[in-house]
Amino acid sequence: MEGSNRDLLELAVEKQNTTEYIVHHLTNLTAGEGFWTVHLDTLFFSALLGVIFLVLFTWAAKKATSGVPGGLQNFTEIMVSFVDEQVSSTYHGKSELIAPLALTIFVWVFLMNLMDLVPVDLLPLIAGMLGIHYLKVVPTTDLNATFAMSISVFILILFYSVKVKGVGGFAKEVFFHPFGKWMLPFNMLFKLIEELAKPISLALRLFGNLYAGELLFILIALLPWWIQWTLGGIWAIFHILVITLQAFIFMMLTIVYLSMASEDHDH
Amino acid sequence: MGINATLIGQMITFALLVWFTMKFVWPPLTAAMKERQHKIAEGLAAAERGVHEKVLAENKATEILKEAKAQSSEILGRAEKRSSEIVDEAKGEAREEGERILAHARSEVEQEMNKAREALRAEVAVLAVAGAEQILAKEVDAAAHSDLLNNLARQL
Numbered sequence: 001m002e003g004s005n006r007d008l009l010e011l012a013v014e015k016q017n018t019t020e021y022i023v024h025h026l027t028n029l030t031a032g033e034g035f036w037t038v039h040l041d042t043l044f045f046s047a048l049l050g051v052i053f054l055v056l057f058t059w060a061a062k063k064a065t066s067g068v069p070g071g072l073q074n075f076t077e078i079m080v081s082f083v084d085e086q087v088s089s090t091y092h093g094k095s096e097l098i099a100p101l102a103l104t105i106f107v108w109v110f111l112m113n114l115m116d117l118v119p120v121d122l123l124p125l126i127a128g129m130l131g132i133h134y135l136k137v138v139p140t141t142d143l144n145a146t147f148a149m150s151i152s153v154f155i156l157i158l159f160y161s162v163k164v165k166g167v168g169g170f171a172k173e174v175f176f177h178p179f180g181k182w183m184l185p186f187n188m189l190f191k192l193i194e195e196l197a198k199p200i201s202l203a204l205r206l207f208g209n210l211y212a213g214e215l216l217f218i219l220i221a222l223l224p225w226w227i228q229w230t231l232g233g234i235w236a237i238f239h240i241l242v243i244t245l246q247a248f249i250f251m252m253l254t255i256v257y258l259s260m261a262s263e264d265h266d267h
Numbered sequence: 268m269g270i271n272a273t274l275i276g277q278m279i280t281f282a283l284l285v286w287f288t289m290k291f292v293w294p295p296l297t298a299a300m301k302e303r304q305h306k307i308a309e310g311l312a313a314a315e316r317g318v319h320e321k322v323l324a325e326n327k328a329t330e331i332l333k334e335a336k337a338q339s340s341e342i343l344g345r346a347e348k349r350s351s352e353i354v355d356e357a358k359g360e361a362r363e364e365g366e367r368i369l370a371h372a373r374s375e376v377e378q379e380m381n382k383a384r385e386a387l388r389a390e391v392a393v394l395a396v397a398g399a400e401q402i403l404a405k406e407v408d409a410a411a412h413s414d415l416l417n418n419l420a421r422q423l
Binding site: 076 | 271274287291303
């Protein structure tokens with residue numbers, strides 16, 4: 001009797017520890033209160049990765065020659081021409097912004113997703129030694145990061161809609177599409193849902209994929225050490241695909257939404 | 268989790284990244300790529316032109332070669348003709364010269380013969396007289412026949 005009780009107790013303690021471990025890993029390093037709370041880790045890592053992206057690409061751009069390109073220039077040119085191809089095949093307007101925007105989204109999101117492949121305990125452990133007790137290293141597992149991008153894209157969608165169609169054209173699209181003027185409230189509702197679905201789906205898709213991936217890595221880290229490499233290895237290899245794909249999807253949908261915004265329905 | 272001010276920070280970061288990329292990353296890279304594309308296209312065109320020019324030059328070279336061959340064969344023909352002419356001329360001249368020399372020699376020989384004949388004729392008369400004197404010395408009195416003999420000598 002007493003033995004089984006102890007077992008149950010141990011199990012409960014272990015469960016408590018497991019839950020604590022997972023929750024600990026999913027807690028941001030915060031500062032501030034209420035809405036004005038900021039996730040320092042998200043801000044820090046996304047900015048760091050953004051700076052890495054910019055330094056790398058600016059360096060390549062500075063040294064860019066029309067002669068024989070070096071390794072770094074080759075790499076950046078592959079990225080640039082890849083993005084440029086996607087943009088020019090989808091977006092038919094003329095814009096100085098779309099292509100650099102797409103490049104930034106692709107590389108930045110990819111780098112942020114790439115943090116997912118850093119062993120889950122490594123950076124929190126180092127941070128713990130430095131006296132920082134909470135650290136979430138993958139910025140794209142933070143809704144704030146994904147929504148920040150998707151809301152920015154949403155603002156651009158609105159901007160381009162108004163810019164291309166004019167205020168009147170945009171209003172007409174809101175009020176009289178797709179059912180004509182007698183169904184005006186429904187038209188507005190449809191438009192609202194249609195437009196709001198874009199940033200929400202963009203942000204949640206990226207967040208969901210990366211959050212699930214991170215969670216799975218945390219769960220794998222709970223396995224006995226000698227078996228971790230099997231599942232961890234498989235999941236990591238699979239995840240290389242996922243993080244690239246998610247970065248690509250975010251970029252591609254941004255281009256598609258913006259090209260849709262730039263197209264006039266009436267003409 | 269949950270939405271908070273981090274969102275605003277992230278939006279600012281994102282905007283800065285996009286702005287920077289648009290300003291300093293995208294234009295130089297695409298410019299370099301475009302320029303290289305242009306260069307490669309130019310290089311290919313130049314290569315094409317070079318091939319074309321080579322074909323043209325080859326054609327020209329064969330033409331010139333053909334012309335030179337024709338010219339050389341013409342010159343050769345003319346030279347042969349000229350040389351045979353020269354040979355013929357020389358032959359003619361030589362024959363004339365020979366004939367002249369021959370004629371000269373013949374005339375000289377004739378002159379010599381005539382001279383010799385004259386000399387012989389003179390001598391024959393002397394000898395005949397001498398022979399006749401010796402024969403007649405015994406039978407003819409020189410004094411008696413001197414008139415006769417003188418006549419004879421005068422006739423000779």
